[in-house]
Amino acid sequence: MFFYISFLRPPPVQAGPYGTVSITPQISNDLRTDTLDTPQDLYYAWALHAPLPRNTKAPLVTKAVKFTTLRPASAYKALDIPVPNGVREGQYWRLVLTGAPPGNDTGTAAAIALGARDVGRTPFAVMSMPIAFIGRGSKGAAKQEMIERTFLVPCRPDGDDQGTKALAALSFRESTAFDLDKKIWDSGIGLSAWLVHLFENPGVPGGNLERERLRDALFAEAPRTILDLGAGIGMAAIALSVMRSRPVSSEEEKDRVLATDVESAVPLLERNIAASSGYYQSATPEALVLDWDDEEFPDAIKNLDGFDAILMADVAYNVSSFPSLTRTLNKLARLGSKSPAILLGYKERDPSERTFWGMMAALGFKFDKIGERAGAGGEPVEIWLGRVCEV
Structure with a gap:
């Protein structure tokens, strides 16, 4: 968790x-059903969004300042945050909340390193959308409807072909x-961290044949075709694309990474x-509508000769969707000549969800648990590897 x-x-x-500026902070699980039951110091910082000073590309971030210790008894209390020191009319600033103590670099503390051994042991930082500071103030102003989080994954510098x-x-x-399809979920973070x-x-x-085959399917230098089923906000597909990114010539075959979900999820x-476009050297992930209830796949999928790997994170949470999900996965895995590695990130919310593995076994699939990410305790994110065993 x-x-x-x-x-x-x-x-x-x-x-x-x-x-x-008035806010009510909260620390909770991904479902927002459980709040943190231990005291947690919270710090705020401001990041200048626009206009940036000349010759400055990255936002300027102030030092983190403690503004409260959040406890269960004060979980719903509104708090006032001082506006940025020296803020000017017409500037746009973003509010950063983090659990990092003063003295840490705020930009680093607000970014979540997916490769860290203890990822998730402390609450994940958050950043607001830009706040416009104008003379008439916030009276009657709408509340923001989006937030952002920043995650760090390894990559190759642009143009580097030495493996740096x-x-x-x-x-x-x-x-x-x-909105279920517009949120970060534990399994997406856990699966992405495990991929890192x-x-x-x-x-x-020669140590572990299945691990070597999986790593080859995901990270080989040769072009790969990979599908993220139920991609949500795109964390696993984007992280994988960035890690796979490498310089390629215009004549070389490129990766295909397809991030699929229902139509309402595609704009976000x-x-x-697009927000990570600067890191894609070999191929940009493609967002596609793939509704599990549809009988036909879109042409962009039907015309492929199968997949090297299929990623899934937090898709096994709604038992009523299992017939559609298993039918779709079965068709995808048998598309073309390839037998894909199927990688699933799963966190149990109800024991009935585990009927998914039995339904897949009946279709000729075998799944094995190969890892997990514990986070802050509670139910871990389990990592499962599946393959077609019966053609």
């Missing part, structure tokens, strides 16, 4: 360049409303893909 710093009451879209590693800062926007670990730890040749999915 992971915990997320967020806004029960988000900041306004505009505020006066004086006084304070750097860190890519991937920005993911999600809804403050409870696999990328950074090749293992010993496309936005999150």
Whole structure:
């Protein structure tokens, strides 16, 4: 289980360049059903969004300042945050909330390193959308409807063909409303963190055949065709695309990474893909509508000769959708000549969800648990590897 710093009451879209900005912070699980039951210090910082000073590309971020210790008894209390020091009329600033203590670099503390051994042991930081500071202030201003979080994954610097590693800062926007297809979920983070670990730890040749086959399907230098089923906001597909990114010539065959979900999810999915465009060297992920209830696949999928890998995160939570999900996965895995590695990130919310594996076994699939990510305790994110065993 992971915990997320967020806004029960988000900041306004505009505020006066004086006084304070009112928010109600919250620390809860991904479903927002459980709040953190231990005291947690919270710090705020401001990041200048626009206009940036000349010759400055990255936002200027102030030092983190403690503004409260959030306890269960004060979980729903509105708090006032001082506006940025020296804020000017017409500037846009973003509010950052983090659990990092003063002295840490705020930009680093607000970014979540998916390769860290203890990822998720402390609540994840959050950043608001830009707040316009204008003279008439926040009276009557609407509340923000989106937030962003930044995750760090390893990548190759642009143009580097020597295998040099750097860190890519991937920005993911999600809804403050409870839209299932517009939120970050534990399994998406857990699966992405596990992929980073696999990328950074090749293992010993000849040590584990299934692990080597999986790593080859996901990270080989040769072009790969990979599908993310139920991609949501796109975390796993985008993180994998960035880790796979490498210089290719215009004549070389490129990767195909397809991020699929229902139609309502695609606009935000496309936005999150575009936000990391500077890191795609070999191929940009493609957002596609793929509804599990549809009998026919879109042409972009039907015309492929199968997949090297299929990713899934937090798709096994709605038992009533299992007939459609298993039918779709069965057809995808048997499309073309390839037998894909199927990688599933799963966190149990109800024991009945585990009927998914029995339904897949009846269709000729075998799944094995190969890892997990514990986070802050409670139910871990389990990593399962599946393959077609019966053609």
